[in-house]
Amino acid sequence: xxxxxxxxxxxxxxxxxxxxxxxxxxxxxxxxxxxxxxxxxxxxxxxxxxxxxxxxxxxxxxxxxxxxxxxxxxxxxxxxxxxxxxxxxxxxxxxxxxxxxxxxxxxxxxxxxxxxxxxxxxxxxxxxxxxxxxxxxxxxxxxxxxxxxxxxxxxxxxxxxxxxxxxxxxxxxxxxxxxxxxxxxxxxxxxxxxxxxxxxxxxxxxxxxxxxxxxxxxxxxxxxxxxxxxxxxxxxxxxxxxxxxxxxxxxxxxxxxxxxxxxxxxx
Numbered sequence: 721x722x723x724x725x726x727x728x729x730x731x732x733x734x735x736x737x738x739x740x741x742x743x744x745x746x747x748x749x750x751x752x753x754x755x756x757x758x759x760x761x762x763x764x765x766x767x768x769x770x771x772x773x774x775x776x777x778x779x780x781x782x783x784x785x786x787x788x789x790x791x792x793x794x795x796x797x798x799x800x801x802x803x804x805x806x807x808x809x810x811x812x813x814x815x816x817x818x819x820x821x822x823x824x825x826x827x828x829x830x831x832x833x834x835x836x837x838x839x840x841x842x843x844x845x846x847x848x849x850x851x852x853x854x855x856x857x858x859x860x861x862x863x864x865x866x867x868x869x870x871x872x873x874x875x876x877x878x879x880x881x882x883x884x885x886x887x888x889x890x891x892x893x894x895x896x897x898x899x900x901x902x903x904x905x906x907x908x909x910x911x912x913x914x915x916x917x918x919x920x921x922x923x924x925x926x927x928x929x930x931x932x933x934x935x936x937x938x939x940x941x942x943x944x945x946x947x948x949x950x951x952x953x954x955x956x957x958x959x960x961x962x963x964x965x966x967x968x969x970x971x972x973x974x975x976x977x978x979x980x981x982x983x984x985x986x987x
Contacts, residue, residue: 756789756837756838758789758837761789761835761837761838762835762837762838763830763831763834763835763836763837764831764834764835765831765832765833765834766833766834766835766840766841767833768784768833768840768841768842768843769782769784769802769811769832769833772804772808772809772810772811773809775804775848776806776807776808776809777806777807778806778848778849778852779803779804779805779806779848779849779850779852779853779856780802780803780804780811780846780847780848780852781801781802781803781845781846781847781848781852781855781856781859781894782801782802782803782833782843782845782846782847783799783800783801783843783844783845783846783884783887783894783896784799784800784801784802784833784841784842784843784844785797785798785799785800785841785842785844785884785898785899785902786798786835786836786839786840786841786842787836787839788836788839789836789837789838789839794963795901795903795962795963796881796901796902796903796904797881797899797901797902797965798815798836798880798881799815799844799880799881799883799884799898799902800813800814800815800880800884801813801814801815801859801884801887802814802832802833803852803855803856803859805853805856806853810832811832812827812828813827813828813829813830813831813832814826814827814863814883815829815830815880815883815884816872816878816879816880816882816883817829817880818872818873818874818879818880822870823869823870824868824869824870824871824872825863825866825869825883844896844897844898844899845894845895845896845897847894847895851893854893855891855893855894858890858891858893859887859891859894861890862886862887862889862890862891863887865886865890866883866886866887867886868882868883874904875903875904875947876903876904876907876928876929876930876946876947877903877904877905877906877907877928877929877947878904878907879903879904879907880904881898881902881903881904881905881907882904882905882907882929884896884898884902884905884918885898885902885904885905885906885907885918888918888919888920889915889916889917889918889919889920890920891920892916892919892920892921894920895919895921895938896918896919896920896938897919897938897939897953897955898918898919898939899960899965899966900942900949900950900951900960900961900962900965900966901949901961901962901963901964901965902918902965903929903947903948904929904947905918905929906918906924906926906929906932906934906944906947906949907926907928907929908924908926908927908928908929908932909928910927910928913925913926913927913932917934917935917936917938917939918934918939919936919937919938919939921936921937921938922934922935922936922937922938922939923935923936924936926944929944929947930944930945930946930947931944931945931946932944934951937955938955939951939953939960940952940953940954940955940960941954942960948962949961949962950962953966
């Protein structure tokens with residue numbers, strides 16, 4: 721009994737403490753003078769994506785993620801995917817946006833690497849060249865096959881993380897590793913509780929994104945409790961934690977190692 725209580729308390733601490741770390745790194749008071757609203761929050765290019773004109777002859781596929789707007793940013797991220805074929809000089813962007821009704825899968829809703837209502841995106845995946853060119857048709861097919869195109873729930877899903885996780889499952893060549901604070905990535909219908917993890921390279925069992933686990937090369941071992949994830953990443957050693965995503969080796973090893981961004985706006 722005592723041992724079980726200790727394990728439970730330890731698990732609760734791993735779920736709650738990361739939120740405290742997130743608050744300490746970015747206390748609410750530090751943004752008191754930034755009276756951003758949905759209308760005036762910055763949406764300009766972050767410069768993290770390479771200039772597509774400079775890479776006209778290369779295909780590029782990227783997955784980006786930024787903290788969600790307002791208080792939700794302490795818990796979750798919003799991801800999206802951008803790509804261009806060789807010969808193209810602009811990116812196509814896809815993400816899921818819950819407001820506005822109708823089909824929630826939006827094409828070119830915002831700038832390819834734009835700030836997400838004030839939050840700078842981080843690179844989760846970057847592929848270039850022939851491999852990227854081979855991935856693009858598969859990505860487009862995955863976007864078309866997304867099963868929740870007219871359904872959106874910020875918690876526990878389906879949401880923007882569910883959408884990008886679906887692409888990762890359908891296109892394992894992306895080598896997608898979604899962070900632990902991508903709430904909704906593990907959402908599965910109750911009639912389909914077992915299948916591939918969000919990387920497409922592991923296995924997962926989950927009920928409605930609320931209870932379950934994932935095991936895979938990219939995600940390591942991850943437990944899901946009430947939509948919050950905790951685990952261990954062995955590929956790039958780190959703890960996978962709610963609120964902060966990961967604590968350990970930087971995940972940027974998935975990004976293309978050369979010319980990742982030149983600070984120039986992209987379109």
